[in-house]
Amino acid sequence: MKSWIRWAILHGVPSIYLGRRARRGEPLSEILTNSHAGQNPYQFGDRIRAQGRLVRTPVTWVTADYEVCRTILRDKNFGTTPPDALNLPRPILRLLRATDLKLANPVEPPSMLMVDPPEHTRYRKLVAQEFTPRAVGRLHDRIVEVTDELLAGLAARPQADLITDFARLLPVAIICEILGVPRQDQDYMLELGHAGAPLLDVGISWRTFRTAIAALRASEEFVAGHIARLRADPGDNILSELAVSGSLTMPELKAIATLVAGAGFETTVNLLGNGMMALHDHPDQLDLLRAEPDRWPAAIEEILRFDSPVQLTSRTALSDTEIAGQPIGGGESVALLLGSANRDPAVFADPGAFDVTRVNAREHLSFSSGVHACLGASLARMEGAVALSALYERFPELRLAGTAERRGLVNLRGYQRIPAVLGLPAASRTA
Numbered sequence: 001m002k003s004w005i006r007w008a009i010l011h012g013v014p015s016i017y018l019g020r021r022a023r024r025g026e027p028l029s030e031i032l033t034n035s036h037a038g039q040n041p042y043q044f045g046d047r048i049r050a051q052g053r054l055v056r057t058p059v060t061w062v063t064a065d066y067e068v069c070r071t072i073l074r075d076k077n078f079g080t081t082p083p084d085a086l087n088l089p090r091p092i093l094r095l096l097r098a099t100d101l102k103l104a105n106p107v108e109p110p111s112m113l114m115v116d117p118p119e120h121t122r123y124r125k126l127v128a129q130e131f132t133p134r135a136v137g138r139l140h141d142r143i144v145e146v147t148d149e150l151l152a153g154l155a156a157r158p159q160a161d162l163i164t165d166f167a168r169l170l171p172v173a174i175i176c177e178i179l180g181v182p183r184q185d186q187d188y189m190l191e192l193g194h195a196g197a198p199l200l201d202v203g204i205s206w207r208t209f210r211t212a213i214a215a216l217r218a219s220e221e222f223v224a225g226h227i228a229r230l231r232a233d234p235g236d237n238i239l240s241e242l243a244v245s246g247s248l249t250m251p252e253l254k255a256i257a258t259l260v261a262g263a264g265f266e267t268t269v270n271l272l273g274n275g276m277m278a279l280h281d282h283p284d285q286l287d288l289l290r291a292e293p294d295r296w297p298a299a300i301e302e303i304l305r306f307d308s309p310v311q312l313t314s315r316t317a318l319s320d321t322e323i324a325g326q327p328i329g330g331g332e333s334v335a336l337l338l339g340s341a342n343r344d345p346a347v348f349a350d351p352g353a354f355d356v357t358r359v360n361a362r363e364h365l366s367f368s369s370g371v372h373a374c375l376g377a378s379l380a381r382m383e384g385a386v387a388l389s390a391l392y393e394r395f396p397e398l399r400l401a402g403t404a405e406r407r408g409l410v411n412l413r414g415y416q417r418i419p420a421v422l423g424l425p426a427a428s429r430t431a
């Protein structure tokens, strides 16, 4: 009953309301209800930008303006938007608090993603050193090794699904190694992450919510067991260090482990899939990369800009303020359309063009900005460059075989299936 009430407040009622507004052509509701069936959310961002830099809707402000997004993300006067900070009537908020499921949920406190400084600063400091560019640099050879193993597995088959058989497997293998999770548990982690991912959307069905909550419960149990094992027999990994240091309470530790694990693979898979499809649709760009492979890191930035794996986030004003000439009251929230901000023509010339030589692609907001800027950005960049460059180098004849299918999610934008014929691997062609 508790979870049903929570679902009704956070998803059931919003889905009816947003559905109505979407049918009337209100662009934010069209995005949130996935009216475009995953095809082109950027057309709605363009419409919002045409309405103004910061647009008021009955439930939230919204912006697709690059500078406004970046300013708000970096503004100390804006905090996160956990569910109980939503601008809802008091009795509903009380009901939300009373139905807290007390699960380690990446989109609820004490998840680092959903708390403000000073708590946020404390959590972030504890894990940040593990994800600096230098620390991630040490993982390079291992990422190459795992990529090679996966591609060797593909070489044995004439056809493959590039998501299930490749893109999904690399990020989970690497984040599990970072967190000391045994290899045999990776499939289970993938299953739980996949079921939990819709919680980043608004207005999901009761069935999807129930499955996601069951996955969170299972994941919490799994993480608790894993932490207990590390306490008894610590390894050389960040979670072991945190588990024995006593610097975090058990709920805090579980929240960090769950967030880092989930964020570590549910996003990067979309970078890889979105990249494969962008390159498929723009073969001239792939030819350029094949001729000049040093361009791969820059191409990863353009892939991130062109089709952001994370489409939006939200911030709430901590006190009355003014942004882009609009007064925002304390407690009011702003939906920040990161993917659409990356298509703002004021910053990116001809933003709908996919151009791996674009000089300012790296200025994209796909990793957010400010204190919550993605902790795993260096890792994701490296996995992206290693995985995609190796895939196209190894399979020069690779081509799609059938229709690629988008995942039906709004915020985590990616593919669930990219069927492909691999052709002969490069080594056997030259042999």
Ligand code: HEM
Binding pocket: 112, 113, 114, 124, 131, 175, 259, 260, 263, 264, 265, 267, 268, 271, 308, 309, 310, 313, 314, 365, 366, 367, 368, 369, 371, 372, 373, 374, 375, 376, 377, 379, 380
């Ligand atoms: C292409 C892949 C990725 C994308 C597009 C991405 C995107 C993002 C975004 C947009 C945020 C901030 C959301 C906000 O401001 O509200 C974020 C935060 C975060 N990401 Fe990533 N991410 C990716 C990969 C990773 C990886 C590989 C990890 C693994 C360590 C990771 C861990 C995190 C964590 C822990 C946070 C919370 C940071 C904080 O609140 O201080 N991400 N990510």
